[in-house]
Amino acid sequence: MHLAQAEHVTCRFGAVTALDRVSVEIPEGQFLGLLGPNGAGKSTLINLFAGLRRPTSGRVRLGGRDPRHPAARRHTGTTPQETGLPAALRVGECVDFVAAHYPDPMPRGELLERFGLTGLERRQTGGLSGGQRRRLAVALAFAGRPRLVFLDEPTTGLDVEARHALWEGVRAYHAEGGTVVLTSHYLEEVEALAERVLILDRGRVVRDGTVEDIRDAVRIRRVTLRGVFPLPPLSGLAGLEQEGDVTTLLTADVDALVRELVAAGVPLADLRVDAGSLEDAFLAITRAESEGIS
Ligand SMILES: Nc1ncnc2c1ncn2[C@@H]1O[C@H](COP(=O)(O)OP(=O)(O)OP(=O)(O)O)[C@@H](O)[C@H]1O
Numbered sequence: 484m485h486l487a488q489a490e491h492v493t494c495r496f497g498a499v500t501a502l503d504r505v506s507v508e509i510p511e512g513q514f515l516g517l518l519g520p521n522g523a524g525k526s527t528l529i530n531l532f533a534g535l536r537r538p539t540s541g542r543v544r545l546g547g548r549d550p551r552h553p554a555a556r557r558h559t560g561t562t563p564q565e566t567g568l569p570a571a572l573r574v575g576e577c578v579d580f581v582a583a584h585y586p587d588p589m590p591r592g593e594l595l596e597r598f599g600l601t602g603l604e605r606r607q608t609g610g611l612s613g614g615q616r617r618r619l620a621v622a623l624a625f626a627g628r629p630r631l632v633f634l635d636e637p638t639t640g641l642d643v644e645a646r647h648a649l650w651e652g653v654r655a656y657h658a659e660g661g662t663v664v665l666t667s668h669y670l671e672e673v674e675a676l677a678e679r680v681l682i683l684d685r686g687r688v689v690r691d692g693t694v695e696d697i698r699d700a701v702r703i704r705r706v707t708l709r710g711v712f713p714l715p716p717l718s719g720l721a722g723l724e725q726e727g728d729v730t731t732l733l734t735a736d737v738d739a740l741v742r743e744l745v746a747a748g749v750p751l752a753d754l755r756v757d758a759g760s761l762e763d764a765f766l767a768i769t770r771a772e773s774e775g776i777s
Pocket of ligand 1 (some may be wrong): 501520
């Protein structure tokens with residue numbers, strides 16, 4: 484069953500087309516990573532599903548209904564990119580206030596524990612650190628035991644420990660059958676968690692598949708060499724990283740690259756070839772899109 488659907492959705496803001504005939508179906512239980520460069524339309528799509536906007540054309544459905552209808556959103560939790568919490572309210576009061584809107588909320592203690600916020604019930608939200616505040620905002624999306632959550636950049640501004648605490652909570656929710664739509668600029672998080680990845684670019688869906696599908700579609704490989712040497716001009720190079728005496732070359736054609744290196748007399752010390760990451764594939768796809776060669 485599909486919990487949420489967008490059918491040929493276009494959303495315009497004046498002259499800007501934020502979404503251009505986007506269709507996507509979100510089945511129950513899926514962990515979907517929504518990726519795209521800045522301004523690709525990710526937040527706009529989430530806002531449509533959250534019932535905050537209506538599309539210029541096309542149709543958006545949540546549990547088979549228009550998401551602007553409150554009943555359609557009863558089983559949905561959302562953490563927008565930016566959230567404001569009343570500074571004078573205590574953490575526990577915030578949770579109780581949100582939980583009161585739902586028939587079967589998660590017990591306060593359990594919710595706070597899931598997101599590493601135990602012991603902060605009596606703290607006013609204005610006295611929380613930025614990371615704690617963000618985690619509370621994310622936790623609130625889960626207060627009503629939703630079937631589907633939309634998390635727009637939930638880990639922005641969190642340190643490593645806080646990110647782990649947050650992912651533990653989200654992972655536990657998904658392991659129990661919860662459906663997650665996540666946008667994040669941390670692609671290694673999406674790579675580790677998402678079962679499906681949808682890439683938007685300038686309002687259009689440019690890729691939709693599993694992490695493996697996306698990586699395989701571009702077949703980017705990471706070729707690593709050790710040593711200090713001048714690099715010759717290389718054709719078909721999709722990226723270059725240099726750290727200390729380790730050079731990493733990204734390419735879709737390892738054979739041709741190695742031939743060029745050999746021909747130029749580059750010493751192939753500690754040569755390693757690894758599969759590219761989701762981030763490598765993402766950058767190759769969005770670069771190709773912006774150059775109009777996909
Ligand atoms: N309320 C609005 N008024 C005018 N333009 C808007 C509005 N909301 C979004 N846009 C424009 O629509 C496009 C898509 O924006 P959106 O915020 O959905 O992108 P995004 O993929 O979430 O970007 P980011 O990664 O930067 O958060 C952008 O060009 C943005 O400037």
